[in-house]
Amino acid sequence: MIRIAAVGDVHVDKDVVGRYRPALEQLPDRADALLIAGDLTRHGTPEEAKCFATEFGGLAVPVVVVLGNHDHQTDQQQRVTEVLTDAGITVLxxxxTVLEIRGHRLGIAGAKGFGGGFAGACASNFGEREMKNFVGTTEDIAARLGEALRSVTCDALVALTHYAPVPETLVGEPLEIYPFLGCYQLGNAIDSAPTALALHGHAHHGSERGRTPGGVPVRNVAHPVIKQAYNVYQLLSESVDAELVPA
Amino acid sequence: MTKQIDLEAEIQRLLTEHDSVAEQGITVHRRENQVVLSGEVESGQRRDEICRQVTSHFPEIEITCDIGITRAQAPSEVEEIS
Structure with missing residues (x-):
């Protein structure tokens, strides 16, 4: 059995430091790792990254993250990544990355992802250079996420993105903005490997549960969706216990 | 004065693009003579700043700020994935 805690869109800055910490102090009793699905900060500054590292770092379990669109806002994503890495946080x-947990190997492949839309209402790699760049970015990230997922040897494989891989977890958002919230190419990438669970954020008004066309469970763990500090998911279960007793 | 038809778009962009706000998750609805802002943010300070910015940029509009703070308690349940 492996238990994964997950949340996204925590948007940490000075005013948030300390809010999550009481729940995070309890996390090692409830889960074996913490995965965070992007939008760690508000503007993607190194100072905000330090606030994030103060709040989410130094736990007794591994912390694995991807960046989100907010973490790119000031074009300092490389510096943000360095700050997080220096704090012991793995940025994908x-x-x-592969974590050894209770004799099992938990494989995690991560990418920010990008928009583009879903079957029947998606952008095409055609026309103006700007549009081709947009969809080309989508295709490139999804292709590289797929390669990453297929490269991992593990007992349980998790895909971690910021943008959504399926439209089901966007239900609640205006239909008009679906193409800015995710793309079907991420879902195809997830289906190209034996993925056990896909986690994403970004859609604050979306829904929690969905599945890829290939049947992989998808969970939108954006903080305003889950409405608690983190959710806990159990993989490789020997028995089912819905009560969250110490792991 | 802002054309009424653009009002929601202008408020939405202000909330996303203003450096002191940077929120993409706020919904803007017009209800008769009011504009209702709803959604959740990470702190009371952020909620207050949203209301302050919208009120100061659109002083002629009656604003209702129905924005909550997302709870951050530890979970009590686990979901088995199968």
Whole structure:
């Protein structure tokens, strides 16, 4: 059994430091790792990244994150990544990590992802250079996420993105903005590997549960969706216990 | 004065693009003569800043700020994924 805690869109800055900490102090009794699905900060500054590291770092379990669109706002994503890495937090971008947990290997492949839309209402790689760049970015990130997922050898494989891989977890958002919230190419990438669970954020008004066309469970863990400090998911279960007793 | 038809768009962009706000998750609805802002943010300070910015940029509009603070308590349940 492996238990994963997950949340996204925590948007940490000075005013948030301390809000999550009481719940995070209890996390090692409830889960084996913490995965965070992007939008760690408000504007993506190194100072905000330090606030995030203060709040979410130094736990007794591994912390694995992807960046979100907010973390790119000031074009300092490389510096943000360095601040987080220096604090012992693993930052994935079309890359992987494998955690050894209770004799099991938990593989995580992560990428920010990008928009583009979903079947029947998606953008095409056609026309103006700006549009081709937009969809080209979508395709490139999804292709590299797929490669990352297929490269991992593990017992349980989790895909971690900021943008949504399916439209089901966007229900509640205006239909008009779906193309800015995710893309079907991420879902295809997730389905190209034996993924056990896909986690994403970004859609604050979306829904919690969905599945990829290939049947992989998808969970939108954006903080305003889950309405608690983090959710806990159990993989490789030997028995089911819905009560969250110490793991 | 802001054209009424653009009002929601202008408020939405203000809330996203103003450096002191940077919120993409606020919904803007017009209700008769009021504009209702709803959604959740991470702190009371952020909620107050949203109301302050919208009120100061659109002084002629009656604003209702129905924005909550997202709870941050530890969970009590686990979901088995199968």
């Amino acid at each position: 971008e079309c890359s992987t």
